[in-house]
Amino acid sequence: MNKKEFFSAHDPNIISILQKSVIGIAGAGGLGSNIAISLTRAGIGKLIVADFDKIEPSNLNRQQFFTDQIGIPKVIALLENLNKISTFTKYQVHEIKLNEENIPFIYKDVDIMIEAFDKAEMKTMLIETWLTNFPNKPIIAASGLASWGKNELLHTRIIDNLYICGDEQTNLQAGISPMAPRVGIVANMQANLVLELLLDEKL
């Protein structure tokens, strides 16, 4: 498959914008794996993804991995899966635990940052680090995506360059993972917002 064939269903006017874009994704779990797949299919030029975790059986209820990938680092499995979809996105993956020190270094060249963590502590750390280091670059976060149903509560809140997708009210119950449909919806709200910011010239 050549590049022309891959992009044959795209609006020709948007391909060059997508192909020159660099998007950062922090986390390669339920949100991150779904976001990366959508942005790869959309034809983003480069994705930078970091996660330190390995795939466990409990991840398969919502994360875009397969039974034969259990035990493999998530970023490695994701890279394998993304390359099966398209080689017209460049992938830079980091098997690393993100923190205040390495985030500004790893993601310094991105046009838009996406928060795709599971734990609230990590979400807060990333957003604070981002707003401190790159106040003029957009960051798209997710909050409130546990449980099922309640489509009508999902929304995007915009606070300057910070975008929050989710219902902002459904807390995760201890020991219970979010489920594929709602995680997938919110992940794709985040990915959809990336396209809006890039293509509607909001950057």
Next chain:
Amino acid sequence: MKTITVNDIIIDWEENMNINVILQRMNYTFRMLIIKVDGKLVKKNEYESTIVSPGADVKVIHLMSGG
């Protein structure tokens, strides 16, 4: 009466109104928060020392686990 806005809700302003006072007034008991006052990030260790002025626009984002 002087006021401030917290997440688009208008509340009365008071002397020496810091972030902790605002969170109490709003009954926000969440732990993991991102707070911006007039577009500027206020970190957790600055909640006590950050005094807001009348007319301030305060945004409180509650980060919930799940992803």
